[in-house]
Amino acid sequence: MTSVGIDAVEIWTGKLKLDLPETFAPAQGDDPEKYTKGLGLEASSFPDTYEDIVTMGANAAKRLMDRKGLAPDDVGRIDVATESAFDNSKPVSTYVAGCLEQVYDGDFHHANKGERKFACISGTQALDDAYNWIAAGRNRGRAALVIATDTALYARDSSGEATQGAGAVAMLIDEDPSVVALSHEQGYGSADETDFLKPQQQFPSVDGKRSMQVYLARMREALEDFESQASTHPEDFAYVPFHTPFPGMVRKAGLLGYRHIARNTDLETEIAEEIGRQPREEDFDDREGYEEAIQSYMDDLKRTEQYQDWYDAAIEPTLSISRQVGNWYTGSVHIARVSALLSAAETGRGLTGDRLLVASYGSGAQAEIHAETVREGWREEVEALTVDEQLRRRYDLTFEEYERVHDAHNHDLDTEVEEFTQPSGEFVHAGWGRMNERKYEYVE
Template sequence: MKIGIDQMAFATTDKYIDLRELARVRGDEPDKYTIGIGQDQQAVVPPTQDIVTLGAAAADKLLTPDIRERISTVIVATESGIDNSKASAIYVKHLLGLSDFVRTVELKEACYSATAGLQFARGLVALNPQELVLVIAADIARYGLATPGEVTQGAGAVAMLVSQNPHILALEPTTVSLTKDIMDFWRPLYATEARVDGKYSTNVYIDFFKQTLARYQQLTGRRLADFAAVLFHLPFTKMGKKALEAVLQERQDEVAQRLRAALTASQVYSRRVGNLYTGSLYLGLMSYLQNGSAQAGDRLALFSYGSGAEGEFYTGILQPGFATHLSAVPTDLAQRHQVTIAEYEQDFQQQLGMNPADVSFDVTKDPAKFVLAGQKDHQRIYQCR
């Protein structure tokens, strides 16, 4: 029985900044951001948006009356949780109007947990082939204003339906996971911004990719030539290039050229949105499928990484007609509007964060269907309009 990703959709905010403008305001050369980091634009998060509203917006694009009835489980993978106890998936389930007879859970392991959610969903469908599992990767990457990590911020959500006989990607059985206790990136309970050792984290990422790839090759006998593309978690697009070049090195043959071209296609959307943490790998998958030379029957390799650290290398086979089961990401990006750096900084500082006070936000300026209206008696207030 084939099991895998049946449909995918993406959502982000309606605002963005141009990183060339940010570079000028911060006193940096624009090339440092656009070439050195590999980012052009970055999603800006108004206070009326969070992982719940973004996750609901992405998932809503997938829902038909039949799908609503068939969803048995909602998994939200995030490292931007809004409660230490209650799963964000419960809020998403409520906003989407799903049945009360639905299982909901939230997963956490830095940027990796969406892959865990995908594998868990695969197991649920294997147990009951009639089940349809909704996996949502939703995050807001925050490092602070005028910090070294500011240029790698971003926000958005990717929603995936996992089923038997999937229309997009049938997952293959062999996967390789690698876990080590490493302090390359973390976010203490008392902090709204992450702590990161950037250079160390990059080295760990590359090492995990090389180790999981090598182990996969040992188990399967497959080579790089067997992959139409290798897709990466992209906290910033240059990271994927660093990892790929670590194994290609000086190769200039047809295989190396194909994998480099596929990587470039997978970076298109991330360059314009920024870091999605748990969703970055899967936005990269959507970007490759809509901008690359993907064909049904191709074997795709995916490398998932979450600091702390966890990595996984796995593969899937593209299915016929996959292109018609992806939401129109270019349309979403075209509907955004650019804001000034001052406006971005104001939105950044108005986030609800860890504020215990009652707050009321003006939602009239946010065109989104799902919004965060504020907080009362320590409870977040969401609206579906």
């Protein structure tokens, strides 16, 4: 079968910035290292008053279509993944299509549109849906547009407030892709969990400790499931992009993943000379004893040269964008992939033919592991991105301005706030229609 995967990608970050160590930490009376070292974050991105999930998604999609020279007839499917939707019936994809039809000749009337929901993993699920649609031969030669867009706001003074973020990732899924080809093999770990949810509310209810436990448990299950179909070894993958709500969580996931895929390999034998062999559950009389031994082993493992070298090479490069923008929910794992590819391009690393091991997660809860093979056109595609420029141009909020813009995006408040930046060459939220629908327009 012809390979299917990501042919192009574009990013649109919220146009406002909250500096965590310089602005947020002093206002909260916190040590800046609580955020920079603990969470691994430097800044959060926020939408300006005229931005929302539709404008960010549509702007990323337009940038992608312009760069690839696409017309509406070239796109047979538009899927939007979000956990920030504002309508329980009308999907965000219809709003995005309506925006794009303002600026292109033709329309998307014959494109299938939908909205995916399973917390943060829905961006990857939409990618899987597009892959399956093309692989089944139902695309009639057309590509799919997958958009992950979120405004990840938390209630003021909540435990997750510092991890906030806003932005969109648009991906073109097609045959013979230029960026990465997706593997057939997938691994899943899924269970009915209550770690993070939004029961008819804008701001999430979060059990932070439980969420960390569930994230790691589902990742382990997904990795075990993936290994039932494909071999894994730490040296098999150039990069391992994880879902990144904040880089500190990936530190834990990376250690768990490394321990798991090094098991029963030459690496475990090599490391055993320094810290001993990994504990096996069958060697213990009870689960508690086994878990204590595993924790002790992992404490030793993270200090080994083998693990630290692997983490610095395979994980650390995936975190650069996340450190500057915070949590993008459905887009988080996809900006981790972009971060890795940008790092390779900047350092002159040859990646064509190398593989990525992509680890996605969504609360509630499910994880997915799949492999991707880097394609020949990857460098040209990522070098066309303007994410660094976007990050530099963000408006740097004072804490008082942050409070105002947070209120402006709070659905329960009716707050008028002047925009902080001037829109140009982009879609903006322009008010409300007769049925309380959102209206959008393109600003030249």
